[in-house]
Amino acid sequence: MSVADSLTQKAAALGKLAVRMCTDAGSGHPSSALSLAHLTTEILYRRMRHDPANPWHRGADRLVLSEGHAVPIVYAAWADMGGMVGKSPTSKHALRPAEVAGLRDLKTELDGHPNPAEGFPFFDAATGSLGMGLSVAAGLALGARLDNSQRRVFCIIGDGESREGQIWEAADFIADHKLTGVCTIFNCNGQGQAGFVSEQQSAERLADKMRAFGWEAVIIDGHDPAAISAALDKFGRTTAPLAIVAKTLKGWGVDALLKGNWHGKPLPAGELAAADASLDRAAGTTTNPSFPAPPAPAGVSISHPDPREVAWPSFADAMSAGGLGGALQKNALATRRAYGAALRAAGEILPQVVVLDADVSNSTFSEMFRENPKTRERFFECKIAEQNMISVAAGLSAAGYIPFANSFSKFLSRGYDQVELASISRANIKLVGSHSGISLAADGPSQMSLNDVAFFRAFTTARGDDRSTPLCHIYQPADAVSAYQLTQLMVKQRGMAYMRTFRPDVPLLYAHDQKFEPRGFHTLMTGSDLALVACGYMVHVAKQAAALLEKQNRRVTLIDAYCLPLDDERLYDALRKAGGRALVVEDNYGAGLGDAVAAIAARRGGLRVEQRTVSRIPKSARSAEEILDYCGVGPQQIADHALAVLASA
């Protein structure tokens, strides 16, 4: 039997399984799965160097299925290979063909879209929100390069999803970084969900686009084994990155699914026999040929130090090493600068710390990492393309690295969909936004982050797989010491974290060796009239308000709530001690810190909480003071609000 015949026979056998599992699940995408039957078979059985018995093998080639809804064909192959599933090597078991009937069942590892965290470690990242896979593949390839590993990354992209701009950000990034270890396959089945794909996403147009982006592109028949094999033979032999544009049939091999535009609907159970027969005809046989094991993965040995164990330089030493000794002496140091020095220190002591920036490294101060000869090679310039940056970070995390992705806080919102997918992947990514809030003033609202705390705070209300750690920590340092210590926390803690630094220089609030903790806060002043609760730049504004109140003989407690989520019990006690009344002030719109405090008060009772947040759309102003006042969060407004609260008491 020819190789080509056997490939088609295997493709048909997997196709039957894929169609059946969708019918069993009562939902799913059999037609998209079938369009990938030949490509999946060739890649998983003959091209990828991997060990189905050990999908955790760090030397194994990777597959990113960007077109996540086509996953049934991969589940079918994995079951046919007896590949291992499970949330860890200690809880693994071989997937049996009968088990794929559990597709999309709460109790199985077979989620509706690739979801490694639920027990399918063959995949590295959750996909399903479209257009992200190529960026994840780029991150995995960067990780392989850093590992000096020969492992390669295959990435399958749908034609419809290639409309997503992120694909083109990734195409630029892969070209810039010469990541020829990524083999990109476009699956052109010509159909989207609501209709046929645009001519702009035709195979010919896609190939032209890839070439214009500096790639090598070949167009093939995605159901012709010989053509697939010849195209994949090019992988690793081209100087430019390789794109294989495959023309396929949505519903290949099943007459019922080839009619019209069949998307996202399983076949009725009554039509399964006809579908099997149809696939048998396509294969010319009813048998499922047995294939040899795929090529074995290359060995690889990487051992990174435990980030919780390493010793950090003193604050003063780290600042001096970052060239901030003078600023420290002047006692005027922006949190973004101190963060840059912290990042530089982290890079020197931990080889797994990597840094990405989106053309603003001289604003975020990630340039301190870029310019350090000891860490320079682990800095990746992503240019002005934040979506790609965040998904690349997710890929680097899956490869075992600790990526810090940097931009203005405002511009990180460009990648919130990618942040959500990274969360589903349980990615260990650190997002750091500079110029947060409104204190940057002059540039105006298009550069100000106003919804960011609300967005990330939603994550802090849910728990990770251990049922105790929040899905994300938000850190808002108020001074350089905080920024240095909180950066250390971000490195030590596994999981997503978001740090908000700001533009203006501010004096130190803390001793150099002050400790900071997850869910922690610090009390900077104590008074029994009322508590002012703030974080980040607003701590300094609240301090001015406290001084104004002192002139009125009002003594307030000032709390720096540098972390979300908060330690409910400790904060409750602190606020009770402060007179049971709190005024929370923020330099963003609401649904942030103020609500976090209000939620505690509303649950426990015995506390009254008022909030002042940015009350209107900001505009440009010459100074932070002006814009804070314009937005209703200036020192005098805070003091007046506090006095009104006290008067009503």
Add this chain to the structure above:
Amino acid sequence: MSVADSLTQKAAALGKLAVRMCTDAGSGHPSSALSLAHLTTEILYRRMRHDPANPWHRGADRLVLSEGHAVPIVYAAWADMGGMVGKSPTSKHALRPAEVAGLRDLKTELDGHPNPAEGFPFFDAATGSLGMGLSVAAGLALGARLDNSQRRVFCIIGDGESREGQIWEAADFIADHKLTGVCTIFNCNGQGQAGFVSEQQSAERLADKMRAFGWEAVIIDGHDPAAISAALDKFGRTTAPLAIVAKTLKGWGVDALLKGNWHGKPLPAGELAAADASLDRAAGTTTNPSFPAPPAPAGVSISHPDPREVAWPSFADAMSAGGLGGALQKNALATRRAYGAALRAAGEILPQVVVLDADVSNSTFSEMFRENPKTRERFFECKIAEQNMISVAAGLSAAGYIPFANSFSKFLSRGYDQVELASISRANIKLVGSHSGISLAADGPSQMSLNDVAFFRAFTTARGDDRSTPLCHIYQPADAVSAYQLTQLMVKQRGMAYMRTFRPDVPLLYAHDQKFEPRGFHTLMTGSDLALVACGYMVHVAKQAAALLEKQNRRVTLIDAYCLPLDDERLYDALRKAGGRALVVEDNYGAGLGDAVAAIAARRGGLRVEQRTVSRIPKSARSAEEILDYCGVGPQQIADHALAVLASA
């Protein structure tokens, strides 16, 4: 004097003004502004058909400066022309050259980036977060087409920002819709913020990319008046959309700014004289030539009915017209379907209602608008590119239309940065997300919206220019009647609104003529033990919980909080009547409705509020019931929580 010479002289004169205003402001981007000196002069003085005395003229050509930080050169031209500024025609005044010293001042209309709402109506939309302008231009061009107006749109894009994937989404969209009324100019000055732009963004590469996207592209010297003129002569004469790729100098004409990579820094005051002299040399004169008025705008007469005045069909008639009569009789109708019927009705009675979708119109049910011959022409398929869709909607809003942009709630998060910029533009856009929350179950977390309520809620805490209307309303209909009535509210109210529809069919909760109001809520059951507060799908889950509690002889009040923000006073009173204890339940992560209620309680006192939100990352499940239970928000869990609260009372 030759036309070319006079253009360079005018460019130099404007350049002087642009450099000086940045120095006066103490910040800004003089070098980027100078790279556009010739192009801006040719476009504003000689190409655009507009009336500087009336920037509100609806027949006038438009300019979208996607590269917003280069705005000083436009301010310089506007001041030189004596163009009108002001927040409305009744408060307008001519901008004088001396006034540009007020750049970035709190009291002026000259924001750091284009910001029409602060009094610069020459622009249509806020820019500054990069890569969005071409999509806005596409929306403006669609508006012109709908108006049967001959007005055209010029769009200037930076080379660095062309890395943003959204540019390529817009390129596809403009090609799909043959929007040859957009003239796209790439400003290739070769420099970004932190460094030089990638070869991937070189003029040659950009031209190749545009051609591969089906455009016509020409490369010119952006400081050669003859070349600029010849290229702009092509505009309107090409069958494919036209891209002019201009090679420019960042800092043109000013020796000090041409050295190295000078970005975003003004010149010291002491260097202004030298800068002026340098520009005089470049122009060969010190004089600012006077130019004739630009070509006049074409007349245009559009009058749309007032959306607050039109009469809507009855609920039953609207559902029947949408083909939902049968579902209504079965009393099982998903909110997304009822919304589709509402959209269909809105389109029939209001010619300014337009609809966009991202290839999921058969899931969002915007297909009811697409398939209606009376409204079909106002449906714009954006394919799988949500960022572009949202910015196109912002452009359509600026053109006087009421755009509804549709996708899964989850996928709208792809465009949150664009939503934030639309808010700064005070855009009248309506965002509708289907499959919200977790009730879609089987597809898994990559398709579930979990942070969306928190993100949009941040907007609801700030106020618009009237200091009373929230920046956004969030509507969460629990049944078909709600979906129909709330869609009407979205149409009637100016400003941003976000509606969350869901997948499952549910019974009606309301009489067909039930009224709904901004900040409103409805009480579905009354009991004095405790209040259950929910919205959307969770109202039905809370109802089941209430039934379980009734079995325990506990009578609860059930509140459908269909709008955010809430009417604080009314809700406070309702909760007090219900026993002063509330349990809020949501099918998303926290920082949403529960915190909105908690914030009221914490401010007022006398109320205790508990919350149940999605407590962990969801996965696929076969039914809504299963996944709700898995995430901690099933009926029994809600009932148990309520009993625990009551036991502790």
